[in-house]
Amino acid sequence: MRIDAGVGVHMRRVMFLGIGVSLVLASVACRKPVGTLEAAEEALGIASMRSLEYSGTGQWFQFGQAPSPNLPWPPFDVSRFSAAISYDPPSARVEIVRRQKLEPPRVRPTPVEQRVMQFVNGSAAWNLVVPAGAPAGSPPVPQPQPASVDERMMEIWTTPQGFLKAARANGALSEPASGGSTVSFVVAGKKYVGTIGPQSYVEKVQTWVDTPVLGDTLVETVYSDYKDFAGVMFPGRIFRTQGGHPVLDITIAEVTLNPAVDIRVPDQVKAFAPPPAQVNVQALASGVYYMTGANAHTVAIDQSDHIAVIEGPANEARSLAVIAKIKETIPNKPIRYVINTHVHFDHSGGLRTYVDEGATVVTHQMNRPYFDQAWAAPRTLNPDRLAQSKKPPKFEEVTERLVLTDKNRNIEIHSIANSGHNDAFLMVYLPKEKILVEGDAFTPGTIDAPPPAVPNPYTVNLNENIERLKLDVRLVAALHGPRVTTMAELRSAVGVQSGATKAR
Numbered sequence: 001m002r003i004d005a006g007v008g009v010h011m012r013r014v015m016f017l018g019i020g021v022s023l024v025l026a027s028v029a030c031r032k033p034v035g036t037l038e039a040a041e042e043a044l045g046i047a048s049m050r051s052l053e054y055s056g057t058g059q060w061f062q063f064g065q066a067p068s069p070n071l072p073w074p075p076f077d078v079s080r081f082s083a084a085i086s087y088d089p090p091s092a093r094v095e096i097v098r099r100q101k102l103e104p105p106r107v108r109p110t111p112v113e114q115r116v117m118q119f120v121n122g123s124a125a126w127n128l129v130v131p132a133g134a135p136a137g138s139p140p141v142p143q144p145q146p147a148s149v150d151e152r153m154m155e156i157w158t159t160p161q162g163f164l165k166a167a168r169a170n171g172a173l174s175e176p177a178s179g180g181s182t183v184s185f186v187v188a189g190k191k192y193v194g195t196i197g198p199q200s201y202v203e204k205v206q207t208w209v210d211t212p213v214l215g216d217t218l219v220e221t222v223y224s225d226y227k228d229f230a231g232v233m234f235p236g237r238i239f240r241t242q243g244g245h246p247v248l249d250i251t252i253a254e255v256t257l258n259p260a261v262d263i264r265v266p267d268q269v270k271a272f273a274p275p276p277a278q279v280n281v282q283a284l285a286s287g288v289y290y291m292t293g294a295n296a297h298t299v300a301i302d303q304s305d306h307i308a309v310i311e312g313p314a315n316e317a318r319s320l321a322v323i324a325k326i327k328e329t330i331p332n333k334p335i336r337y338v339i340n341t342h343v344h345f346d347h348s349g350g351l352r353t354y355v356d357e358g359a360t361v362v363t364h365q366m367n368r369p370y371f372d373q374a375w376a377a378p379r380t381l382n383p384d385r386l387a388q389s390k391k392p393p394k395f396e397e398v399t400e401r402l403v404l405t406d407k408n409r410n411i412e413i414h415s416i417a418n419s420g421h422n423d424a425f426l427m428v429y430l431p432k433e434k435i436l437v438e439g440d441a442f443t444p445g446t447i448d449a450p451p452p453a454v455p456n457p458y459t460v461n462l463n464e465n466i467e468r469l470k471l472d473v474r475l476v477a478a479l480h481g482p483r484v485t486t487m488a489e490l491r492s493a494v495g496v497q498s499g500a501t502k503a504r
C-alpha cells in the first residue's frame with residue numbers, strides 16, 4: 001500500500017509476525033508512538049499474555065425482552081460475573097449469577113436467582129445446566145448451544161487483549177484518529193472496529209451480529225477506568241450495548257494474568273448433532289391447529305379462503321418449517337394474516353418470513369413503529385427471504401380490539417391491558433370454539449405439577465382481562481409450555497376454585 005503523508009492519510013496494514021517484523025520489534029527499544037496498535041500491545045502486555053481471568057459485579061440486561069417497544073432491555077443485578085479466557089486456541093468460560101431487578105410500578109413475578117455457566121472452545125459452545133426436575137444438589141450437565149458459538153467467540157475478540165491479538169493475527173488496518181487510532185479487521189467473516197485512545201488503551205470495540213428482528217445488530221463495548229490489576233492493565237468498567245440498549249455493565253474487581261484455563265469440550269457436546277426441525281400438529285377444533293415442537297408455538301386457523309396464523313416465533317428457519325407444515329395441513333390457501341402477540345424476540349423473530357409469504361402483520365399499534373424501524377435496518381450478515389424479495393411489510397394495527405371476520409369464524413384480537421409483562425400485548429379469542437391463544441401471560445406446567453404456591457401476576461392479570469371482556473373460554477392454547485390447557489386450570493393457577501366466576 002502507498003503511504004502518502006503529504007495528504008494526511010496514514011494507513012498501514014499490520015503484518016503477520018514474520019521474521020523481518022520480529023527483528024524490527026526486537027531492535028526497537030524505545031516506546032512506540034502513543035495511541036498506536038503497537039503502543040496498545042505494549043501497554044496491555046500482549047506479548048506475554050496467554051490467558052486472562054477477570055471478575056466483578058454490576059448489571060446484565062435481557063436482550064430482546066423489553067417490557068415495551070419504547071423501553072430498554074430489562075435489567076438484572078449481577079452479584080457475580082467471572083470470565084476466564086484462553087486466547088490460543090480461543091476458548092472461554094463465563095459465569096454469571098443474576099437476579100431480575102424490579103422496576104416499580106411494573107408488576108413482575110418475584111425474581112429468582114439464576115446461575116448461568118457458558119463455555120466456548122473452537123466450534124463448540126455449551127452451558128452447564130442442572131436438569132429441570134432433578135433432585136436438589138444434582139450436578140450440572142453439559143447442554144450444547146451450537147447457535148451461541150459466534151457470539152461467544154465475538155466476546156473473546158472484543159476483550160481489550162483479545163482485540164489486539166486478533167488485530168495482529170488478521171492484518172488489521174490502522175488509521176490515526178483523535179490522538180489515537182481506529183483499528184479494523186475481519187475474523188471469520190465478522191468485522192471488528194476498535195478505538196485506541198491517546199493513553200494507548202483499547203477504549204471501544206464495535207462489531208455486528210445477525211439477529212432475526214434487528215438484522216445487522218451493532219454490539220459496542222466501551223472500556224474505561226483502566227488500572228493496574230496486580231501487573232496487568234485492564235479496564236475497571238466494561239459497558240456493552242447491543243441493538244441500541246445496554247446488555248452488560250460490569251465493574252471489575254479482580255484480574256488474573258495467565259491463569260490455567262483448561263476448557264475441554266465434553267463428549268456429549270462433541271457428539272451432538274442438532275435434531276431436524278420438528279413441527280407437531282394438534283387439532284384443537286375443526287380448522288384450528290396448534291403447532292408445537294420448539295420453544296414457542298404457533299396456531300394456524302383455516303378460514304374460508306385463506307389462513308390466519310397466530311405468532312411467528314424464533315427465526316426464519318422455524319418459520320419455514322412451520323409454514324411448510326401449515327401448507328400441508330391446510331392446502332391451497334394463502335396465509336393472509338400473521339397475528340403477533342408482542343414484540344419479544346422469541347415471539348417475533350420469525351415474522352418476516354410470513355411477510356415474505358404475503359401475510360399482513362397484525363400487531364399492537366405501539367409495535368408498528370418499532371417493526372418499521374427494525375426491519376429497515378441493513379441485513380448483510382444473514383440476508384433473509386424478505387431482505388431479498390424487498391416486499392414492503394403490511395400492517396393491521398390493534399389498539400383495544402380488532403375482529404377478523406370470515407364465513408368460517410370470527411377471530412377476536414384483544415389487548416391484554418395493564419400487564420407487567422408487556423405494554424403492547426395481545427391475545428386472541430375464537431368465540432365459536434371458545435379457545436383463547438396467549439403467550440407469556442400463562443404457561444402451564446407439566447400435567448402433574450401442582451398449581452403455583454404464589455400466583456404469577458401475569459396470569460392474575462390475564463384472568464382479570466378475560467373477566468373484564470367476558471370471554472367464555474374453554475381451552476387455553478398457550479404459546480409456550482408442554483400442552484393445551486383449560487380455563488379451569490388457569491383459574492386454579494391464580495387461586496380461584498374451578499367453576500368460580502368471581503375474580504380474586
Ligand SMILES: [Zn+2]
Pocket residue numbers: 342344347421422439440
Ligand atoms: Zn414475552
